[in-house]
Amino acid sequence: MLAYTIYLSFAGALVLALWPRGRMRAARVFALAVALGGLAVGLAGFVAAGSQGAVAIADLAWVPAMGIHYTLAADGISRVLVLLTGLAAVAGILFSWNIGDKEGDRANEFFAFFLALIGGVYGVFLSVDLFLLFVFYEIAIVPKYFLIAIWGSTRREYGAMKLALYSFAGSAMVLIGLLAAYATAGSHTMNLHELAQYPFPVSFQMWAFPLVFTGFAILAGMWPFHTWAPTGHVAAPTAASMLLAGVVMKLGAYGCLRVAMTLFPHGLDPWGFSFLGIGSWRTVFALLAVIGIVYGAAVALVQNDFKFVIGYSSVSHMGLVLLGLLTLSQIGIDGAVLQMFSHGVLAGLLFATVGRIVYERTHTRDLGLLSKLQLGKAMPFAAWLFVIAGMASMGLPGFSGFVAEVQVLIGAWHAFPWFAVVAGVGIVVGVAYTWRAMQRAFFSDTPAVDSNGAAIAVPEYEPVTWAEKAGVILLAGTSLLIGLYPRLLLDAIEPAVRALPHALLMGGR
Amino acid sequence: MNSMNYGNLFAITLPETILEIVSLLVLIVDLGWLRKSAQAARMAVACWLGVLGCGGAIAWLMLHPEPVGIAGGALAASSLVAAAQIGILVLSALVLLLSVRVEFSRNPGEFVAIVLLATTGMLLVTAARDLLVIFVALELLSLSLYVLTAFAKSSAQSSEAALKYYLFGGMSAALMLFGFSYLYGLTGTTSLTGIAAALASQSVSPLLVVALVMVAAGLGFKVAAVPFHLWAPDTYQGAPAPVTALIASGSKVASFAVLIAVTGAFLPAAYAGQGASWIVVLVWMAAGSIVLGNLAALAQTSVRRLLAYSAIAHAGYMLLGIAAHTAQSGAAVLYYALTYALTTVGAFGVIALVERETGSDRFDAFAGLSRRNPLLAATMLLYLLSLAGIPPLVGFWAKFNLFASVLRSPSAGVWGLGLVALALGASAVSLYYYLQVLKRIYVAKPAQVEPIAVSSLEMATLVLIAAAVVVLGLLPSVLSGWIPLG
Numbered sequence: 001m002l003a004y005t006i007y008l009s010f011a012g013a014l015v016l017a018l019w020p021r022g023r024m025r026a027a028r029v030f031a032l033a034v035a036l037g038g039l040a041v042g043l044a045g046f047v048a049a050g051s052q053g054a055v056a057i058a059d060l061a062w063v064p065a066m067g068i069h070y071t072l073a074a075d076g077i078s079r080v081l082v083l084l085t086g087l088a089a090v091a092g093i094l095f096s097w098n099i100g101d102k103e104g105d106r107a108n109e110f111f112a113f114f115l116a117l118i119g120g121v122y123g124v125f126l127s128v129d130l131f132l133l134f135v136f137y138e139i140a141i142v143p144k145y146f147l148i149a150i151w152g153s154t155r156r157e158y159g160a161m162k163l164a165l166y167s168f169a170g171s172a173m174v175l176i177g178l179l180a181a182y183a184t185a186g187s188h189t190m191n192l193h194e195l196a197q198y199p200f201p202v203s204f205q206m207w208a209f210p211l212v213f214t215g216f217a218i219l220a221g222m223w224p225f226h227t228w229a230p231t232g233h234v235a236a237p238t239a240a241s242m243l244l245a246g247v248v249m250k251l252g253a254y255g256c257l258r259v260a261m262t263l264f265p266h267g268l269d270p271w272g273f274s275f276l277g278i279g280s281w282r283t284v285f286a287l288l289a290v291i292g293i294v295y296g297a298a299v300a301l302v303q304n305d306f307k308f309v310i311g312y313s314s315v316s317h318m319g320l321v322l323l324g325l326l327t328l329s330q331i332g333i334d335g336a337v338l339q340m341f342s343h344g345v346l347a348g349l350l351f352a353t354v355g356r357i358v359y360e361r362t363h364t365r366d367l368g369l370l371s372k373l374q375l376g377k378a379m380p381f382a383a384w385l386f387v388i389a390g391m392a393s394m395g396l397p398g399f400s401g402f403v404a405e406v407q408v409l410i411g412a413w414h415a416f417p418w419f420a421v422v423a424g425v426g427i428v429v430g431v432a433y434t435w436r437a438m439q440r441a442f443f444s445d446t447p448a449v450d451s452n453g454a455a456i457a458v459p460e461y462e463p464v465t466w467a468e469k470a471g472v473i474l475l476a477g478t479s480l481l482i483g484l485y486p487r488l489l490l491d492a493i494e495p496a497v498r499a500l501p502h503a504l505l506m507g508g509r
Numbered sequence: 510m511n512s513m514n515y516g517n518l519f520a521i522t523l524p525e526t527i528l529e530i531v532s533l534l535v536l537i538v539d540l541g542w543l544r545k546s547a548q549a550a551r552m553a554v555a556c557w558l559g560v561l562g563c564g565g566a567i568a569w570l571m572l573h574p575e576p577v578g579i580a581g582g583a584l585a586a587s588s589l590v591a592a593a594q595i596g597i598l599v600l601s602a603l604v605l606l607l608s609v610r611v612e613f614s615r616n617p618g619e620f621v622a623i624v625l626l627a628t629t630g631m632l633l634v635t636a637a638r639d640l641l642v643i644f645v646a647l648e649l650l651s652l653s654l655y656v657l658t659a660f661a662k663s664s665a666q667s668s669e670a671a672l673k674y675y676l677f678g679g680m681s682a683a684l685m686l687f688g689f690s691y692l693y694g695l696t697g698t699t700s701l702t703g704i705a706a707a708l709a710s711q712s713v714s715p716l717l718v719v720a721l722v723m724v725a726a727g728l729g730f731k732v733a734a735v736p737f738h739l740w741a742p743d744t745y746q747g748a749p750a751p752v753t754a755l756i757a758s759g760s761k762v763a764s765f766a767v768l769i770a771v772t773g774a775f776l777p778a779a780y781a782g783q784g785a786s787w788i789v790v791l792v793w794m795a796a797g798s799i800v801l802g803n804l805a806a807l808a809q810t811s812v813r814r815l816l817a818y819s820a821i822a823h824a825g826y827m828l829l830g831i832a833a834h835t836a837q838s839g840a841a842v843l844y845y846a847l848t849y850a851l852t853t854v855g856a857f858g859v860i861a862l863v864e865r866e867t868g869s870d871r872f873d874a875f876a877g878l879s880r881r882n883p884l885l886a887a888t889m890l891l892y893l894l895s896l897a898g899i900p901p902l903v904g905f906w907a908k909f910n911l912f913a914s915v916l917r918s919p920s921a922g923v924w925g926l927g928l929v930a931l932a933l934g935a936s937a938v939s940l941y942y943y944l945q946v947l948k949r950i951y952v953a954k955p956a957q958v959e960p961i962a963v964s965s966l967e968m969a970t971l972v973l974i975a976a977a978v979v980v981l982g983l984l985p986s987v988l989s990g991w992i993p994l995g
Contacts, residue, residue: 017887063985065993066913131909135900142899145944149952157948165941172937176930179909183916 002045002074002082002126003057005038006136009089009119016115019108024100031111032093038118039086046079051491053499057126067188071129076496077257077337080489081125081250084344087478088246089118092239094471095352098360099151099237110151113143114239121247125254130178131190133259134171140251141167147240148232154305159235163244166218166228173215174255177208181263195263196501202266209267210281213260217285219252221318223292230311238355241307245314245347250340253321257333257500261325265504268328283416286326290419292319293426300433306358306365309437310350313393316426317343323423324408328505332411333497338489339404342479346401349389349475357382357468358441361461367437371444377458383442385472390434392479395427399483520573521584521636524566524594525629531562532625539618548615555621556605562625563602566632570595582700583639585770589843592991593635593766596847600759600854601628606970607858608751612865613661620660627653627755631763640689640699643767644682647731650763651678654756658748670747677730677740685727691720705774721775725790728771731764732824733817735797742805745817746870750861753813757820757857758850765827765846769839776834776920791832792924796931798825803935806942812860813870815942816853819896822939823849826932830911833918833925837993841914844992845907848981849896852904855974856892858967859885866961875946877955885963886950888975893943895978898936903981908936910985 012034019027049055054075062070074082092114100107116139123136141164148160182190185198200208214225221229229249233241261268268282278284296316303309317339324336359365362373376383392399405427412420482489497505519526535558543551570591605624614620630650637643655678659671693699695717696707711717729737745753775787802822809815823845830842860870862885867874879886895904912929981987 063989065986065989066910135905138900138905142894146951149948157952161941161944161948164944165937168937168940169934172933175909176933179912179916179929179933180926183913187913187917 001041001048001057002055002079003072004041005045005082005086005122006119006126008034008037008041009115009122013112013115013119016108016112019112024107027108027111028093028097028100031115032090034115035086035089035093035118038122039083039090042079042082042086042122045074046083046492049074049076049079049492051076051495053495062129062132066190068131068190069129070132071191072126072132073128074126075499076492076494077254078125078496079492080337080341081247081254082122084250084341085118085121085125085247087474088243088344088348089115091348091352091471091475092242092246094467094474095242095356096237096239097465097467098356099239106150110147110237113147114243117143117147117243117248121243121251124251128192129190130182130192130195130259133192133255134175134178137174137251137255138168138171140248141171144232144236144240144244144248148236151237151240152235153237154234155231156235159231163228163232166225170215170218170225170252173211173218174259177212177215177264178259180204180208192258192262200264200266202269205264205267206269206271206281209260209264210284212264213256213267213281213285216252216255216260217288217322220249220256220322221252221292221296221315222285222322223288223295223315223319226292226296226315229315230308233311233314233351234305234307238351238360241310241351241355242348245310245351246344249314249318250344253318253325253336253340256322257325257336261504262501265501268326268504282326282328286323286412286416286419289319289322289326290422290426292316293323293423294429297426297429297433301429301436303433304367306354306367306370306437306441307351309367309433310347310354313350313430313433314343314347316430317347317393319426320405320408320423323412323419324404327408327411327415329411329414330494330497330505331407332415333500333505334490334493335404335407335409335411337493337497338400338482338486339408341489342400342404342482345475345479345482346389346393346399349472349479350386350393352468352471352475353382353386353389357385357464367440370441374444374458376442376444378461379442381464385476386438386442388476390438392476392483394431394434397483398480400479400486402483403486518584521586522633523569524598525632527566527569528562528625528629528632531558531565532622532629534562535559535621535625536618539621543618548612548617549610552611552614552617552620553609555617556609559605559621559625560602563598563605563628567595567598567602570598582702583642584633584636585638586636588991589840590636590766592988593762593843593847594632595991596850597628597631597635597759597762600762600850601625601631601755603851603854603858603970603974604751604754604758607754607854607861607967609966610964611749611751611861613664613667613749616660620657623653623656623660624755627657628759631759634763635766637767638701638770640692640701640704643771644686644689647685647727647767648682650760651682651731654752654760657752657755658744660752661749664747664749666747667749668747670744674740674744674748677737681727681730681737684723688720688723688727691716691723695720701770701774705777708775708778711778721787722790724771725787725794728764728768729794732761732768732827733821734794734824734828735801735821736794738798738801738821738824741821742814742817745820746811746813750857750864754854754857754861757816757853761820761824762843762846762850765831765842768831769842772831772834773839776832788832791828792928795825795828795832796928798822798828799928799932799935800825803938803942806939809942810872811870812872812875812946813857815946816856816860819939819942820853822935823896826908826911826936829915829925829928829932833915834920835914835918838911838914838918840992841907841911844988845911847992848903848907848978851974852892852895852978855888855971855978856896858971858974859889859892862961862963862967872945872949873956875949876953877958878950878961880958881955882961882963884968885961885971888971889950890947891975891978893947895982897940897943899940901979901982903978903985906982906985908932 120140127133300312633646661667806818895902
């Protein structure tokens with residue numbers, strides 16, 4: 001059933017690409033309907049499967065001569081991420097409801113690219129055949145370029161090109177690893193589980209694992225390959241930033257877990273020697289993840305562009321996901337998957353607040369300028385929204401981020417105690433940058449006076465629309481729900497993590 | 510060659526014969542009856558006659574899929590050869606369909622007749638298994654292409670392109686003939702199978718190395734591989750668009766087909782340890798083409814030159830498959846060449862239409878194409894993404910199949926993995942320049958906003974090609990009846 005998320009999205013994209021000129025408001029209603037359909041299917045599939053293991057969805061011979069099959073299946077991790085994709089898609093369309101108001105917005109093209117991207121993301125999360133997974137992975141890259149280059153803002157062509165080239169370089173690395181694995185295993189299957197059964201020589205895994213892991217981790221924003229993320233997020237239109245942070249970065253983390261770590265678990269083994277205290281690829285990547293956590297948070301602390309704050313916070317939060325994966329423990333990986341979901345929802349909410357609700361009204365994202373606009377009074381809705389989203393994002397108990405972060409840190413404490421301490425520091429810095437941005441943007445005590453010393457009246461902005469409210473309720477409600485009752489997702493995630501290859505959960509030994 | 514069966518020879522060369530007859534027919538009809546007619550009508554009649562001729566030849570090849578045997582060892586007939594020939598005929602027919610409304614020539618009959626002659630040359634090159642036949646067929650092809658390149662008689666660029674093409678081509682043909690003569694001297698035969706047998710029992714001699722390098726130069730010129738690529742950018746830029754499409758498509762397929770056949774005679778001995786120089790030559794040509802083609806394309810601002818350098822890069826990828834030398838890699842190269850050629854024909858079709866409207870093929874001429882003609886822009890999007898190797902388009906599939914076959918080849922050891930990594934890295938680079946064009950088409954604001962008019966025939970042809978690019982990418986097994994996969 002879940003396969004219809006893919007077909008629905010691509011069919012919707014095709015219809016919108018051929019949409020008659022002029023009827024742009026109808027186009028966005030149609031796009032919303034398609035995204036809602038996808039969310040409904042994803043939700044139904046999630047509920048129907050409960051805490052079952054992997055559910056096979058489709059298995060057709062595609063290119064039998066090369067052992068390539070159209071194989072889809074969903075375990076708990078996939079189902080959770082499909083659900084996240086549905087949420088992000090619906091929220092993204094709700095927060096782009098102003099596209100199509102003006103003549104020449106090309107709204108149908110915008111939503112066609114949007115839905116094509118969503119379709120690719122659904123496909124990645126559901127593919128079992130690695131060839132198929134790679135096809136969907138690349139399908140998701142191309143629309144991003146056009147979404148940003150055409151509808152973006154600050155340095156959009158630069159940001160779009162940088163993002164496309166980083167993504168494509170990463171996927172080239174992945175493809176080298178996959179092709180080598182395919183050829184080594186006798187080139188008669190591309191099925192993930194069948195390939196994972198093949199005993200690849202440890203020497204082979206030792207180079208294939210870092211290659212494929214890095215290839216995927218580029219898209220997950222791993223330091224030092226993260227630089228596409230802040231520029232891309234800032235350049236992107238709101239809906240595209242929401243998708244980028246919300247689901248596209250998750251593709252990278254998902255690939256790390258599902259492909260790199262599952263296929264080449266012995267790539268995580270110790271090298272047998274240690275250099276500066278680093279003795280395995282696992283430690284190398286965990287170190288990079290921790291650096292990403294602290295670095296992203298520290299850089300977010302000094303940004304003046306509101307959107308860059310959120311952009312770097314994504315790098316920091318995704319570092320936590322990667323750290324959780326590399327703990328190679330049940331609780332750490334549970335936390336990482338939950339953090340993927342939580343960050344997807346919360347980053348979407350933050351980008352929507354900054355990019356849509358604030359920027360579309362004030363036309364500035366400069367924190368210095370925003371501090372003079374008395375937004376706390378002028379836009380109480382936005383101010384309180386940012387307080388809630390920011391608190392949730394910094395890990396306040398009661399919201400989804402807290403449960404996830406605690407699990408990742410517990411896992412990391414067992415695996416790499418020092419890294420756990422440093423990551424904890426990064427989370428504290430997270431509180432600081434969120435606080436600073438919130439204070440400067442909304443609750444600044446800069447006197448509201450003009451150059452002559454006369455008091456400036458609180459500016460009037462257009463009221464918050466129903467679409468914005470609906471999107472906020474959807475995302476914030478989800479985060480709160482998961483924060484209060486995380487078992488909703490953990491019941492699906494835990495069995496799926498337990499079913500990961502045994503060698504993976506051995507803790508790298 | 511002593512016991513030639515003429516009936517057999519006739520059966521094998523019937524497609525070529527059909528083309529020859531049609532090309533004469535085109536001349537007779539055009540010069541005999543239509544001289545007073547309007548230019549457009551003459552071109553349409555000539556092109557449609559040519560398309561019919563190609564169709565007839567395709568029908569014959571499809572209806573006689575069984576190999577009819579080798580005519581005295583000079584011509585091969587196998588399902589792979591037939592697939593390449595059908596592909597070449599389809600490509601020529603598409604080029605003719607896209608030429609119906611071109612206006613560069615006042616001699617439609619001659620134009621179409623020479624296109625058909627060039628196609629005949631391609632068919633013969635594809636099937637040739639004898640040094641002499643290979644040489645004669647290659648010259649038939651090359652001479653036709655030189656003439657076609659110069660066909661826009663009022664354009665100085667066209668003449669310059671033809672002269673460069675001719676000088677480089679003549680030189681490399683001379684080198685190749687020189688190499689062939691040494692090969693004959695060393696082995697006493699002109700048949701490729703005979704040469705393979707003779708080389709298997711010979712040790713490497715300096716003469717053999719000279720011969721191989723000369724042959725590599727001649728064939729390297731035809732496929733535009735570094736360092737024999739210098740003609741390509743100028744010729745691609747100067748020739749009339751349909752002619753460039755022909756050079757970039759059918760001629761490429763034929764040249765790669767003959768390269769597979771020729772290397773098939775040398776590589777077994779080379780991999781057995783005798784004359785490894787041939788592998789070294791191929792691998793270096795491949796690596797050089799991949800690196801230089803992709804890097805030089807980054808700097809281009811003319812779409813034709815960009816596609817010329819990208820053609821060099823693609824030739825590099827295909828040379829990897831040739832060097833890997835297995836049955837699968839040969840089939841994979843052919844698959845790659847055919848699908849690449851198909852996509853390129855489409856791309857040059859779009860370029861021709863943009864040039865007709867704006868008079869230029871520079872990036873600026875493509876600005877805002879998506880607003881001036883959305884369907885045209887969408888087809889170009891598909892072609893360029895396919896060339897960049899983005900799934901689910903056919904270009905990705907062809908790359909995957911090719912590189913998988915290289916990695917699987919027992920003879921491609923470490924260099925196989927290294928070069929596949931290089932090729933994949935380079936295709937990530939290639940996305941940059943393809944996106945440069947697409948950025949103009951989809952992002953940039955157009956200088957003029959009036960729609961670009963496209964005749965329904967041209968649009969139908971381009972949409973057909975785009976549909977093939979998508980369908981072959983989604984269902985790669987469609988062609989596997991002709992070209993085995995895996």
